[in-house]
Amino acid sequence: xxxxxxxxxxxxxxxxxxxxxxxxxxxxxxxxxxxxxxxxxxxxxxxxxxxxxxxxxxxxxxxxxxxxxxxxxxxxxxxxxxxxxxxxxxxxxxxxxxxxxxxxxxxxxxxxxxxxxxxxxxxxxxxxxxxxxxxxxxxxxxxxxxxxxxxxxxxxxxxxxxxxxxxxxxxxxxxxxxxxxxxxxxxxxxxxxxxxxxxxxxxxxxxxxxxxxxxxxxxxxxxxxxxxxxxxxxxxxxxxxxxxxxxxxxxxxxxxxxxxxxxxxxxxxxxxxxxxxxxxxxxxxxxxxxxxxxxxxxxxxxxxxxxxxxxxxxxxxxxxxxxxxxxxxxxxxxxxxxxxxxxxxxxxxxxxxxxxxxxxxx
Numbered sequence: 001x002x003x004x005x006x007x008x009x010x011x012x013x014x015x016x017x018x019x020x021x022x023x024x025x026x027x028x029x030x031x032x033x034x035x036x037x038x039x040x041x042x043x044x045x046x047x048x049x050x051x052x053x054x055x056x057x058x059x060x061x062x063x064x065x066x067x068x069x070x071x072x073x074x075x076x077x078x079x080x081x082x083x084x085x086x087x088x089x090x091x092x093x094x095x096x097x098x099x100x101x102x103x104x105x106x107x108x109x110x111x112x113x114x115x116x117x118x119x120x121x122x123x124x125x126x127x128x129x130x131x132x133x134x135x136x137x138x139x140x141x142x143x144x145x146x147x148x149x150x151x152x153x154x155x156x157x158x159x160x161x162x163x164x165x166x167x168x169x170x171x172x173x174x175x176x177x178x179x180x181x182x183x184x185x186x187x188x189x190x191x192x193x194x195x196x197x198x199x200x201x202x203x204x205x206x207x208x209x210x211x212x213x214x215x216x217x218x219x220x221x222x223x224x225x226x227x228x229x230x231x232x233x234x235x236x237x238x239x240x241x242x243x244x245x246x247x248x249x250x251x252x253x254x255x256x257x258x259x260x261x262x263x264x265x266x267x268x269x270x271x272x273x274x275x276x277x278x279x280x281x282x283x284x285x286x287x288x289x290x291x292x293x294x295x296x297x298x299x300x301x302x303x304x305x306x307x308x309x310x311x312x313x314x315x316x317x318x319x320x321x322x323x324x325x326x327x328x329x330x331x332x333x334x335x336x337x338x339x340x341x342x343x344x345x346x347x348x349x350x351x352x353x354x355x356x357x358x359x360x361x362x
Contacts, residue, residue, distance in 0.1 A: 001358065002087045003029075007039030007074035008094035010047045010054070012067070015226070017278050018113055019046050020174060021147075022093050026050050028351035033358075038081045039074030089358055095133040100140060107361035110137050111145040114275030115154035116201060123200035135159065142361040145169050145354065147276040150297040167357050170301075172347030173281035175258060188248070191221035192321070193264035193288070195257070195279045198227045198234070203293075203311050205237060207270035210314035211321060212241055218325065222247040225260055261286035266324045266331075269293060270311045277301055281345055284338035289331050291320045305338035 005022055013019040023046035029035045030051065041057035042048065048056070057070050075098060082090065082102040091109045092099060116123075117130040124130070138144060138159055144166045146152035152166050192211070198204035204224075214220055222243075224230075230238070230249055238244040252260060261267060267283040269292035280302050283290045292298050294308040302308075307330075309320035324331050 001033045001089065001362070003033055003035050003089050003091060003358065004081065004087045005035065005037045006078050006090070006092045006099065007037065007042070008092060008096055010037065010042040010044040010093065011039060011071055011074050012094065014043050015045050017276075018093065019044050020278070021111070021113075021171060023047060023050060024172060024174065024347040025351055025354060026052060028347055032355070036081070036087070038078035040077050041070060041074060088362060092137070095130055095137060097133050097136040097140075100136065107142045108137070108140055109143045109145065109358065109361060110141045111147065112138070112151060112155055112275075113147055114151060114273065115158060116273055116275075118158045119154065119273055120201050141165070143167065143357055145357065147171055148297040148300055150300055151275045167353075169350055169353045169357070170345055171276050171278055171281070172345050172350050173285050173342055174254070174278070174347070175261075175282045175285040176254070177258065177285060187223060187250070187260060187263060188221040190219060191223045191264060193260055193267045193283075194222060194224045195267065195269075195282075196226050198224065201272040203270045203272050205234065206311070206314070207268060207317060208237070208241075208243070208247070210317035212243065214318065214321065214325070215243055215246055220246070220265070223260060223264070224249045225252050225257060257282070258286055261288040264288050266291050266307075266321060268321065269298070270309075270317065272296070272311055274298070280306075281342050284342035287335050287339065289324045289334045290338060291317075291324055303337070303341050305334055305341045307334060 009019045009022060026035055027050060035052065037047065037052045039054060042054035043056055043059050047053060058066065078099065079102055082099055089107045089109060090099065090103050117128065138161065144155065146155060146166050146168050147170065149168050152168050155166060156163055194204065208222065224247065227249065238247055261283055266289045267279065269277065269279060269290065271293055273296040276297055280290060280292065284305060290302060290306040292302060292306045292308060293311040295311060299308065307320040307323050310316040324334065
C-alpha cells in the first residue's frame with residue numbers, strides 16, 4: 001500500500017494537535033506501509049522528527065508573505081506528485097481542496113478534527129474558507145475519520161451524508177513519562193494550568209474572570225503554556241483585575257510540559273468546543289486533576305475523570321475548581337480515574353484502526 005499525506009498542516013503549523021496526529025500516524029507506519037508526505041519544505045517540529053523530514057524554510061526569519069510563498073512552493077510539489085498517479089490512497093492533512101481535480105478516482109480519506117467553524121462561525125474571519133473547503137471534500141471522500149462520536153454527530157448535523165461513510169477513531173496520548181526533564185522551568189508554586197490557544201471559543205478570559213475571587217483569596221497563580229504571548233487585550237484585563245503578577249505565559253517543550261502538569265493544582269480546560277481534546281489525556285497521564293467544560297466531546301473523552309462545569313457560568317467554573325482545591329479525597333479520586341481512562345487510548349490503536357479503514361477503500 002502506497003499512501004500520500006499532503007503538505008498542508010506541515011506548512012501551516014510549527015506545532016499543533018493536527019500535525020501531531022499525522023506525526024503519530026507516520027511514526028506508527030514505519031515498516032508497515034509506504035508513506036510519503038508531499039512538499040519540499042517544512043518548519044514543523046513534529047514532521048522534522050520523522051524519517052520523512054523536510055528542509056527548513058527560512059526558519060527564524062519572519063516577513064510578510066512568507067507563509068504564502070511556502071504554501072505555493074509545497075502545493076506545486078504536491079500537485080506534481082499527485083499527477084504521477086503512483087499511489088493507492090490520498091489522505092490530505094487539512095481541508096484545502098486544491099487536489100480534487102488531480103486525484104481523479106483515487107480513494108480519498110479525510111480526517112475531520114472538529115466542526116468548530118460550522119458551530120461558531122462568528123469566532124472566525126469572514127474570509128475563512130474552511131467551511132466551503134470542508135464541504136467539498138466531505139462529499140468527495142470515500143471514508144471520513146471522525147476523532148470522536150461527538151464530532152461524527154456534528155458532521156451528520158451539518159452535512160447530508162451516509163453515516164456509514166464515517167468511522168470514529170480516537171486519538172492516543174503523546175506524553176512520554178519515561179524521558180521527561182526534571183527541571184522546574186522557573187514555574188511558580190500553587191498554580192492552575194491552562195494549555196494551548198486562548199482565542200474565541202477557547203473561553204480563556206471568561207475562565208479567568210470566574211476564578212478571580214480564588215486567585216485573590218488563595219494566592220493562586222495561573223500558568224499558560226503555548227498560545228503565544230499575551231495580547232494587549234489580555235494584559236489590560238489582567239491589570240484591571242489586579243492579577244498581572246499572578247499570571248504568566250511559557251513556551252515549553254513536551255518534556256517540560258510534563259513537569260507543568262505534574263506540579264499543577266489542576267489543569268483547567270474551559271473551551272466551548274473541541275473535537276477530541278488531547279490535553280485531557282496528557283493531564284490524566286501526569287496525575288493532574290482535570291476541571292473541564294461539560295460540552296462537546298469532553299464528557300465522552302474524560303468520562304468520570306473530570307470535575308465538569310458549564311463554561312458559560314462563572315459560578316459553575318468556580319465551584320468545579322474549588323472542589324478540586326478543597327476536597328483532597330475528590331481530587332485523589334479524579335487522579336485515579338484519569339489514570340484508568342488514559343490507558344484506554346493509544347496511538348498504536350489509532351494506527352491499527354486507521355489501517356483497517358484504509359483497506360476498506362482499496
